[in-house]
Amino acid sequence: MIFCKGISSLNTVLNSKEFRNKSLGFVPTMGALHQGHLSLIRKAKAENDFVVCSIFVNPTQFNNPEDLKLYPRTLDKDAMLLAAENCDILFAPEADEMYPDGLKKESADDYGYFIHVLEGAHRPGHFDGVVTIVRRLFELVNPNKVYFGQKDYQQCLVVRELINRMNANLSFVMCPVVREEDGLAMSSRNVRLSEAERKASLVLSQALFQLSNSWEENSWVDALQASRDLIQNNPLVKLDYLVVCDPNSLKELDSFQPNAIALVAALCGSTRLIDNVIMS
Numbered sequence: 001m002i003f004c005k006g007i008s009s010l011n012t013v014l015n016s017k018e019f020r021n022k023s024l025g026f027v028p029t030m031g032a033l034h035q036g037h038l039s040l041i042r043k044a045k046a047e048n049d050f051v052v053c054s055i056f057v058n059p060t061q062f063n064n065p066e067d068l069k070l071y072p073r074t075l076d077k078d079a080m081l082l083a084a085e086n087c088d089i090l091f092a093p094e095a096d097e098m099y100p101d102g103l104k105k106e107s108a109d110d111y112g113y114f115i116h117v118l119e120g121a122h123r124p125g126h127f128d129g130v131v132t133i134v135r136r137l138f139e140l141v142n143p144n145k146v147y148f149g150q151k152d153y154q155q156c157l158v159v160r161e162l163i164n165r166m167n168a169n170l171s172f173v174m175c176p177v178v179r180e181e182d183g184l185a186m187s188s189r190n191v192r193l194s195e196a197e198r199k200a201s202l203v204l205s206q207a208l209f210q211l212s213n214s215w216e217e218n219s220w221v222d223a224l225q226a227s228r229d230l231i232q233n234n235p236l237v238k239l240d241y242l243v244v245c246d247p248n249s250l251k252e253l254d255s256f257q258p259n260a261i262a263l264v265a266a267l268c269g270s271t272r273l274i275d276n277v278i279m280s
């Protein structure tokens with residue numbers, strides 16, 4: 001695996017004979033890699049001639065400075081994991097190269113209804129930071145296919161809209177949520193959970209699975225309430241939202257529809273976790 005610390009080394013490598021005119025899959029990450037990230041790398045490896053993974057903890061998408069400070073950074077271990085997956089290029093730039101004019105961000109305000117709800121409402125400015133860095137990375141890497149996780153479902157909608165607006169010849173691939181054996185969605189932030197919080201965090205996936213198992217016209221309202229109760233009855237978990245939405249607009253359902261998505265966000269101790277399940 002080739003390690004590119006900066007933009008000029010990335011350019012040199014991407015323009016070399018080895019990589020020029022080959023299909024390129026790209027997996028952007030913030031590092032502290034786990035099996036969820038690696039599932040994206042594997043999918044990208046299977047579908048492209050070569051794969052670039054970026055690791056950059058993007059300051060402009062954090063609305064909470066404490067969260068940015070505590071975000072785990074494990075670059076050496078990440079590089080080993082990526083090499084073991086035969087990832088071809090790791091791009092790990094510094095903030096001053098990604099933001100040469102300071103930490104300015106573009107606005108995603110006009111992306112549509114879905115940008116203002118859920119994470120958009122709870123983390124003001126978050127998606128502005130996401131579109132700013134994702135656009136910059138896409139322009140630098142110039143991939144054919146990009147891979148994102150359903151774990152961050154709303155982010156998937158945002159990036160798909162960004163790609164539409166960029167008019168780029170770029171395929172978007174959404175990959176399924178990878179979970180721990182007990183159901184907790186893998187996340188770089190899970191390492192911050194205490195033992196008790198880790199146990200308590202299970203109610204999130206339990207609530208989602210319980211809800212999707214009883215996703216029926218006659219009982220969906222009660223099922224949603226029962227799932228909210230399950231989370232709210234746990235003293236270590238503070239529910240931000242558990243909603244069922246239309247999967248395209250993210251409008252909350254006011255009547256039953258079979259194709260829907262349930263999304264949850266909650267604080268476990270001081271760690272904020274998100275998860276979702278697509279109803280089928």
Ligand code: AMP
Nearest residue numbers: 029030031036148149151152177178186
């Ligand atoms: P992050 O490093 O958290 O920004 O995540 C980088 C990419 O990995 C994003 O597209 C995430 O949606 C994806 N990802 C994170 N956790 C998981 C997971 N448990 N399963 C699948 N993809 C994931």
